[in-house]
Amino acid sequence: MSRYFVGITGGSGHPYALALIRALLENGQDIDTSVTEAGIKVLRHEVGIDPGADGANLGPALTARLGKDWGERLRAFPTKAIEAPPSSGTALTGGVIVCPCSMGTLARVSVGFSSNLVERAVDVALKERRTLVLVTREAPYSPIHLENMLRMARLGAVILPASPGFYHRPRSLEDLVDHVVGKILDTLRVPHAVGARWKGLPPPDEDAGTGVPPPRDPLAPEERA
Numbered sequence: 601m602s603r604y605f606v607g608i609t610g611g612s613g614h615p616y617a618l619a620l621i622r623a624l625l626e627n628g629q630d631i632d633t634s635v636t637e638a639g640i641k642v643l644r645h646e647v648g649i650d651p652g653a654d655g656a657n658l659g660p661a662l663t664a665r666l667g668k669d670w671g672e673r674l675r676a677f678p679t680k681a682i683e684a685p686p687s688s689g690t691a692l693t694g695g696v697i698v699c700p701c702s703m704g705t706l707a708r709v710s711v712g713f714s715s716n717l718v719e720r721a722v723d724v725a726l727k728e729r730r731t732l733v734l735v736t737r738e739a740p741y742s743p744i745h746l747e748n749m750l751r752m753a754r755l756g757a758v759i760l761p762a763s764p765g766f767y768h769r770p771r772s773l774e775d776l777v778d779h780v781v782g783k784i785l786d787t788l789r790v791p792h793a794v795g796a797r798w799k800g801l802p803p804p805d806e807d808a809g810t811g812v813p814p815p816r817d818p819l820a821p822e823e824r825a
């Protein structure tokens with residue numbers, strides 16, 4: 601069992617953050633978390649969670665959404681709490697995941713800039729050579745974004761873009777979210793049953809009865825009706 605830091609920024613994709621936190625807790629891992637100033641606005645906008653001014657209410661807001669009080673296993677810190685344990689390399693963690701990771705946070709951490717707890721936690725992961733996963737999200741990526749991702753990858757970070765695949769034939773938004781969350785958990789080497797694992801292409805005439813959902817074009821007229 602480890603304690604992971606999940607940093608939430610102003611990138612789009614906050615359902616990924618919620619699903620990741622839930623999955624880590626349910627798989628026996630502990631969580632420290634914090635949200636950036638921009639992340640507070642996007643969290644409110646995308647998933648209707650209000651962490652309050654300076655993210656001070658993130659803990660109770662998450663507890664209410666998760667439907668369970670995880671006690672000390674889920675610790676949330678205000679945006680600017682640079683005195684919190686994740687600010688120091690002496691506080692051992694299993695790793696740091698920034699999910700979603702905005703291009704702003706990506707740029708700042710790529711030059712060692714720490715203006716809040718999320719950025720400082722990344723800085724610590726880099727200096728301590730710990731597992732660091734950046735769930736980047738933007739479209740399209742500019743050359744600056746790409747260069748920053750390459751710099752971070754060369755420093756040892758895993759760049760794991762929030763780009764779910766369709767080869768597992770998702771039936772719902774939850775399936776798409778789980779695909780990305782499962783990839784994050786795999787990167788952390790946390791055992792899980794989130795999302796489907798690829799078992800190879802089923803022969804077309806053997807689709808029925810294999811448990812693999814049938815192929816489906818979600819944009820086909822009959823699906824959209």
Ligand SMILES: Cc1cc2nc3c(=O)[nH]c(=O)nc-3n(C[C@H](O)[C@H](O)[C@H](O)COP(=O)(O)O)c2cc1C
Pocket residue numbers: 608609610611612613636637638639641642645701702703704705706737738739
């Ligand atoms: C609704 C909404 C969605 C956004 N989505 C993205 C995004 O996907 N990627 C991104 O890099 N910035 C996105 N932004 C812009 C960032 O929030 C903005 O650049 C912010 O300064 C990032 O700050 P932070 O890195 O401290 O969280 C979005 C902003 C809003 C309001």
